[in-house]
Ligand SMILES: Nc1ncnc2c1ncn2[C@@H]1O[C@H](COP(=O)(O)OP(=O)(O)OP(=O)(O)O)[C@@H](O)[C@H]1O
């Protein structure tokens with residue numbers, strides 16, 4: 231086996247992504263008048279390391295705005311990092327040129343929450359699914375019709391419907407169109423960003439089953455972003471938990487749910503509603519999710535953490551291994 | 567015996583659209599007692615929100631309540647004029663909407679809105695009103711409420727806006743709250759805070775709560791009773807444990823089966839085949855028949871809503887006897 235074949239399918243090394251928040255009209259005026267107005271900077275992703283092996287399903291969870299989608303878009307190669315590198319099978323995509331880079335990018339496809347927003351309403355399903363593979367030379371025009379039928383069938387759609395437009399489909403069917411379109415360029419990895427969040431439970435189950443079937447049939451690797459821990463637990467081999475731009479814990483799925491280490495993970499799991507829990511007493515995690523514009527220093531979780539120590543306010547905890555394959559970023563693990 | 571806080575009797579709310587009559591709510595009967603939580607669950611489009619709007623008298627044309635009764639503490643709300651209804655709404659019945667901007671005014675500061683709400687319904691000083699508003703914000707987990715109150719809604723995140731809307735609903739400790747998916751867009755740690763506040767209000771003040779959601783896991787932990795809606799009708803009703811542990815209706819069985827935690831990790835999830843029928847084109851018999859694994863010849867007649875055991879009703883002629891098959 232070559233070294234490249236053994237390299238992880240994705241390796242994220244020290245990756246950060248910042249966004250400059252646009253100044254509003256008043257702030258721009260004030261600055262022109264010479265007043266000191268700072269551009270606000272959001273650290274959407276802040277020094278993340280993450281390795282994904284071929285064939286793995288990695289669940290990425292965390293609260294709204296913690297940087298899941300931003301990280302997912304960087305992994306999919308559609309958003310460049312501000313800092314750090316992302317290796318795809320050991321190679322930095324930025325080091326590739328021209329058509330090689332273009333084809334390498336196709337290998338990771340994204341599936342979004344709202345398929346409707348990403349499907350051109352004026353195109354028929356056959357065009358939506360067939361356009362990219364034809365353009366990239368993955369299929370000859372003479373074979374296109376059969377090729378599209380195959381993609382649709384694989385995604386659980388009747389090819390007889392391929393002359394229809396997106397608005398003529400239900401939410402679940404539209405998600406299937408999005409999946410067929412992604413598979414049509416022959417990716418080996420899917421980044422699913424809240425891909426079932428907008429669907430009813432019974433339809434959600436259909437789509438999750440489809441993802442699992444495709445994984446087996448096509449040997450796909452998944453980065454599965456979801457705020458729904460039940461879904462993530464069911465699907466993932468490994469779970470990564472983010473809080474305000476940073477990974478706070480990463481471990482095999484069973485391990486995280488059986489032995490959560492980080493106080494944030496513990497709080498999160500305690501609040502997940504479960505159908506097995508009847509008439510329970512809700513409590514909620516104290517305090518609010520802080521603004522990513524102005525995150526608290528040290529450990530970002532310290533204002534809400536019931537175990538916070540003095541050093542937590544000033545010193546950023548390092549993500550370190552606490553058991554085989556189980557990493558956590560909390561100072562409590564270093565107290566000896 | 568005192569009247570229940572709310573009772574719906576055969577409520578019908580229809581929309582006359584160009585494509586035909588949408589029977590969004592078609593014969594819904596429910597009751598909630600003082601201090602009780604009723605979870606109203608169902609897929610999108612099943613009529614949960616329209617049921618909520620109908621209770622509050624907030625159905626807009628082309629929608630209209632075309633039949634049935636809404637009894638609030640025994641009083642038929644359909645007989646009230648708009649003025650009396652408005653008074654009841656701010657004071658004794660509150661609704662929390664899916665979209666918090668249905669409650670909030672985008673051009674007024676949070677404190678202005680909250681203080682006006684207090685003053686409109688309680689004979690207190692402005693300072694007292696401000697204090698109540700501030701306390702209510704603190705209760706829903708808004709840190710530094712004194713300072714945050716001076717912001718406009720657009721300066722808050724979606725989750726914070728929803729918490730302000732919830733704080734406004736809690737202000738008067740109403741007798742009935744209809745909450746329409748209020749935490750669906752919130753993170754679980756924040757949802758926990760809100761559910762805790764709702765539970766406290768019911769327990770301490772006897773507020774009756776209708777919690778509308780598509781999430782069975784939330785009602786499992788919150789509700790006393792559950793009503794399951796499908797295509798404009800209640801198809802099953804009963805105490806939480808009974809409905810979740812021994813469901814009668816095949817749709818309820820399917821819903822529970824598709825919850826991931828009910829399935830072995832990584833195994834194929836139980837799924838309900840097919841999709842929700844169009845409300846414009848409902849079949850003559852049972853609306854679930856096309857998706858139902860137990861459908862038989864008799865299902866082409868509309869099934870009646872039958873009380874199989876005391877407090878356990880379902881709309882099905884071949885119900886599961888002991889709950890879902892293992
Ligand atoms: N293009 C952008 N410009 C400015 N800020 C951005 C941009 N994209 C994301 N952000 C900010 O970066 C942070 C992380 O956003 P991201 O969309 O990755 O969060 P998320 O974890 O996916 O949240 P959600 O669960 O709500 O989807 C947020 O504070 C967001 O406002």
Ligand SMILES: Nc1ncnc2c1ncn2[C@@H]1O[C@H](COP(=O)(O)OP(=O)(O)O)[C@@H](O)[C@H]1O
Pocket residue numbers: 581583588589590608609610611612613614615616617627628629845
């Ligand atoms: N203004 C309206 N005009 C026509 N139909 C409507 C209107 N509002 C709701 N409906 C229909 O009523 C049914 C029930 O809707 P709703 O109560 O919002 O469902 P839920 O809250 O359960 O998702 C749906 O079929 C919906 O399309």
Ligand code: SF4
Pocket residue numbers: 492493494529530531532533535536537538539542547559560561562
């Ligand atoms: S580092 Fe400190 S504040 Fe952060 S989670 Fe650990 S104990 Fe809590």
Ligand code: SF4
Pocket residue numbers: 815816817852853854855856858859860861862864865869881882883884885
């Ligand atoms: S009445 Fe018939 S079709 Fe309807 S739910 Fe019962 S068994 Fe199924």
Ligand SMILES: [Mg+2]
Pocket residue numbers: 298299300423
């Ligand atoms: Mg996102």
Ligand SMILES: [Mg+2]
Pocket residue numbers: 611614615664746
């Ligand atoms: Mg609704």
